[in-house]
Amino acid sequence: xxxxxxDNIAISTxxxxxxxxxxxxxxxxxxxxxxxxxxxxxxxxxxxxTTTVRMLNSIISPTSGTALVGGxxxxxxxxxxxxxxxxxxxxxxxxxxxxxxxxxxxxxELYSLPKELIITxxxxxxxxxxxxxxxxxxxxxxxxxxxxxVCLCAALIQDPKIIFLDEPTSNLDPAATRMVKDLISELTRxxxxxxxxxxHLLDTAEELCDRIGIIDKGTLKVxxxxxxxxxxxxAQDLExxxxxxxxxxxxxxxxxxxxxxxEKAKEKKKRKGRKKK
Amino acid sequence: MAAWKAIAxxxxxxxxxxFRNHRFLxxxxxxxxxxxxxxxxAPLIFDLFMPNLVTYFPGNVFSVVGYLIEFILMMLFLMIxxxxxxxxxxxxxxxxxxxxxxxxARPGDIFFGEFIGKVPIYLIFILALAPVITGLxxxxxxxxxxxxxxxxxxxxxxxIFAALLGSILVSWLEHKIARSEKARDLGKVLLFLLAIxxxxxxxxFTYLFNYIKSNPxxxxxxxxxxxxxxxxxxxxxxxxxxxxxxxxxxxxxxxxAVFIPFTILYITFKKAYAFFSLETSIEKTSTIIEKENKFxxxxxxxxxxxxxxxxxxxxxxxxxxxxxxxKIVYTIGLTLFEGVIFAFLGGDYPNLDTQDISLYMMMSVMxxxxxxxxFLGNFIFVGSKELIWVYKKSPRNIKxxxxxxxxMIVIIIxxxxxxxxxxxxxxxxxxxxxxxxxxxxxIIYSLISVSQAIGLQCINxxxxxxxxxxxxxxxxxxxxxxxxxxxxxxxxFQLLGNFNPPPELIKVFFSLPxxxxxxxxxxxxxxxxxxxxxxxx
Numbered sequence: 138x139x140x141x142x143x144d145n146i147a148i149s150t151x152x153x154x155x156x157x158x159x160x161x162x163x164x165x166x167x168x169x170x171x172x173x174x175x176x177x178x179x180x181x182x183x184x185x186x187t188t189t190v191r192m193l194n195s196i197i198s199p200t201s202g203t204a205l206v207g208g209x210x211x212x213x214x215x216x217x218x219x220x221x222x223x224x225x226x227x228x229x230x231x232x233x234x235x236x237x238x239x240x241x242x243x244x245x246e247l248y249s250l251p252k253e254l255i256i257t258x259x260x261x262x263x264x265x266x267x268x269x270x271x272x273x274x275x276x277x278x279x280x281x282x283x284x285x286x287v288c289l290c291a292a293l294i295q296d297p298k299i300i301f302l303d304e305p306t307s308n309l310d311p312a313a314t315r316m317v318k319d320l321i322s323e324l325t326r327x328x329x330x331x332x333x334x335x336x337h338l339l340d341t342a343e344e345l346c347d348r349i350g351i352i353d354k355g356t357l358k359v360x361x362x363x364x365x366x367x368x369x370x371x372a373q374d375l376e377x378x379x380x381x382x383x384x385x386x387x388x389x390x391x392x393x394x395x396x397x398x399x400e401k402a403k404e405k406k407k408r409k410g411r412k413k414k
Numbered sequence: 415m416a417a418w419k420a421i422a423x424x425x426x427x428x429x430x431x432x433f434r435n436h437r438f439l440x441x442x443x444x445x446x447x448x449x450x451x452x453x454x455x456a457p458l459i460f461d462l463f464m465p466n467l468v469t470y471f472p473g474n475v476f477s478v479v480g481y482l483i484e485f486i487l488m489m490l491f492l493m494i495x496x497x498x499x500x501x502x503x504x505x506x507x508x509x510x511x512x513x514x515x516x517x518x519a520r521p522g523d524i525f526f527g528e529f530i531g532k533v534p535i536y537l538i539f540i541l542a543l544a545p546v547i548t549g550l551x552x553x554x555x556x557x558x559x560x561x562x563x564x565x566x567x568x569x570x571x572x573x574i575f576a577a578l579l580g581s582i583l584v585s586w587l588e589h590k591i592a593r594s595e596k597a598r599d600l601g602k603v604l605l606f607l608l609a610i611x612x613x614x615x616x617x618x619f620t621y622l623f624n625y626i627k628s629n630p631x632x633x634x635x636x637x638x639x640x641x642x643x644x645x646x647x648x649x650x651x652x653x654x655x656x657x658x659x660x661x662x663x664x665x666x667x668x669x670x671a672v673f674i675p676f677t678i679l680y681i682t683f684k685k686a687y688a689f690f691s692l693e694t695s696i697e698k699t700s701t702i703i704e705k706e707n708k709f710x711x712x713x714x715x716x717x718x719x720x721x722x723x724x725x726x727x728x729x730x731x732x733x734x735x736x737x738x739x740x741k742i743v744y745t746i747g748l749t750l751f752e753g754v755i756f757a758f759l760g761g762d763y764p765n766l767d768t769q770d771i772s773l774y775m776m777m778s779v780m781x782x783x784x785x786x787x788x789f790l791g792n793f794i795f796v797g798s799k800e801l802i803w804v805y806k807k808s809p810r811n812i813k814x815x816x817x818x819x820x821x822m823i824v825i826i827i828x829x830x831x832x833x834x835x836x837x838x839x840x841x842x843x844x845x846x847x848x849x850x851x852x853x854x855x856x857i858i859y860s861l862i863s864v865s866q867a868i869g870l871q872c873i874n875x876x877x878x879x880x881x882x883x884x885x886x887x888x889x890x891x892x893x894x895x896x897x898x899x900x901x902x903x904x905x906x907f908q909l910l911g912n913f914n915p916p917p918e919l920i921k922v923f924f925s926l927p928x929x930x931x932x933x934x935x936x937x938x939x940x941x942x943x944x945x946x947x948x949x950x951x
């Protein structure tokens with residue numbers, strides 16, 4: 138396994154692989170992301186996006202390969218990696234019986250931030266995310282979108298150098314989505330943050346990201362700037378390119394299940410089995 | 415397939431999801447092991463120390479065993495009925511329930527299916543614990559296989575019937591609460607009242623039982639109480655003369671024990687809509703916390719800065735869940751109750767000697783430890799599946815979750831311990847040193863028990879209160895506690911017999927084995943649990 142260098146690279150993976158038993162979640166992933174850039178990892182459900190993000194955050198360890206995040210090795214320097222990264226998980230992990238303020242205080246304590254700093258940052262973040270006035274309500278009463286906002290605050294509270302966002306706008310209303318998009322571009326432009334986004338939303342990726350990777354069944358299929366990817370398959374936009382790369386469901390198959398009889402389905406299965414052999 | 419069958423099947427599948435590829439094998443192995451335990455090993459183990467214990471009970475041994483069986487079944491029946499009440503106000507799994515409700519299944523199908531799906535799990539607990547009853551009898555009369563089978567069948571029917579009544583009662587209460595705004599607003603107050611009522615009923619029974627002991631004819635007025643139908647059959651199996659003073663003869667008892675449960679089951683299936691609904695939208699839409707209360711501010715003052723925020727987080731999350739208040743009241747109530755029962759069953763209260771006091775002290779602490787482990791330690795991961803990643807992502811890693819939770823439990827046990835010590839000191843008339851000894855013994859053993867539960871949870875985390883993982887851990891915990899208590903009793907009596915210590919040291923001879931046995935389980939469980947949790951993916 139070759140040595141990785143630090144230089145200007147925020148995230149660098151080399152042969153990153155993760156197996157869960159017989160399932161290969163991520164297979165030989167090699168990517169490099171410069172500081173101050175926004176990178177999107179696209180792919181269908183179960184493609185290995187979340188597993189990649191969890192490995193890069195030192196939450197789970199790779200089966201083989203390695204990665205440097207902010208110059209730190211994700212295996213041997215996991216504490217340093219955790220200190221410099223913020224992470225927004227796909228499903229919000231919150232203590233339902235705490236208020237947003239209490240929850241953010243708790244996150245600040247997990248990162249050992251000074252108390253005064255925690256209080257100042259909470260006030261600012263709650264204002265940015267339009268949660269003022271609800272800061273003393275228990276989280277159990279929040280909608281999914283509002284919980285997502287609290288999680289975004291939690292991901293940002295320690296002012297991380299590198300931010301991982303797993304589906305950052307999936308539960309948000311249009312106004313909040315716009316705000317998060319603006320925040321992401323501001324964070325990279327003005328605060329020089331590196332942002333790694335996992336998303337299904339192709340317009341978000343196209344609008345915000347400097348580079349995009351498309352992953353399927355754990356393997357990185359394509360990587361490059363949005364323009365390069367679109368041009369590579371002669372597509373009109375990123376959505377078109379994505380569908381061409383991933384393969385499209387035939388329209389005529391979409392309603393076939395209604396007409397199929399059990400005997401016919403069995404025959405079809407047999408035929409498929411024979412073909413496989 | 416009938417809707418209730420599909421629901422029962424799904425219920426069982428959900429409870430055994432960890433073994434989804436080997437369900438049949440799982441049940442075959444468990445039932446085989448438990449049958450060997452119930453019919454072979456348990457009687458051998460109980461024979462070792464039961465003769466010693468029997469000497470504690472004065473009078474005719476047969477009638478003492480008869481009373482004990484009646485009393486155990488009476489209390490067990492009541493406790494099983496009341497046990498599900500601690501789940502009132504708990505949020506239901508809305509997603510799954512909504513899907514079931516959207517199907518043509520009727521409330522009867524859902525209630526009946528869910529209940530039937532739990533029966534195989536109940537059987538596991540029955541086979542694991544019922545040998546306590548045969549263990550009481552076997553040293554006195556050598557039971558034959560038919561007697562064993564009849565006793566186990568009676569205990570099974572008794573437990574399942576009580577569980578059915580408990581489920582009906584809780585469903586009815588939830589049904590009423592869901593429809594009453596007043597009940598919803600009462601929240602914690604209602605829970606306290608319910609918990610206090612439960613404990614009060616248990617105490618009433620204890621005193622009532624003592625009264626019955628001296629006035630046996632009273633039992634005829636209690637013929638409606640189902641546990642008596644089952645205990646009558648057991649008593650008849652041991653010695654027919656034991657039920658001669660009852661109105662209920664063996665045939666009436668058998669008729670009632672078979673006919674009533676099946677009739678209630680049938681009526682439940684047909685009329686479930688009258689008491690069962692899934693509209694338990696009992697959580698308020700918004701709860702505002704204006705100011706941190708004095709208790710949390712006090713805890714902040716007494717904890718170290720590094721842990722302060724994390725412990726407060728755990729405490730708030732714990733105490734703001736209303737069902738946890740119920741659990742605490744339940745734990746305190748049952749511990750006090752068991753302590754009182756032991757004292758009364760001994761027969762000589764309040765004239766107890768040092769050995770009695772030491773034995774009851776040990777039993778009370780053991781019960782408190784077991785309840786703390788079941789109700790506090792065991793719930794460390796419930797509802798926090800996603801939160802594990804929050805901890806794992808932080809530089810302080812997941813071990814802070816475990817240690818902040820343990821610290822929170824130390825605080826809770828400390829305050830509960832003060833209350834329990836005051837009660838037992840007054841009840842057993844402890845001197846100051848004995849009271850301090852009891853307090854320390856309670857805190858230490860409770861922490862050992864909770865560590866066992868946390869260790870087990872780290873090895874096999876249960877993120878849902880209802881799931882199979884939780885039941886597996888509960889089962890293992892009960893077995894560990896049984897092994898600890900019987901091992902400690904055996905060792906305690908052996909040490910006492912061999913060394914003949916001075917009175918002030920007798921309590922040490924009973925408490926030390928309990929702590930040693932508990933620690934022997936706790937340290938490896940916690941050690942391997944933390945290792946396993948670090949690797950959770």
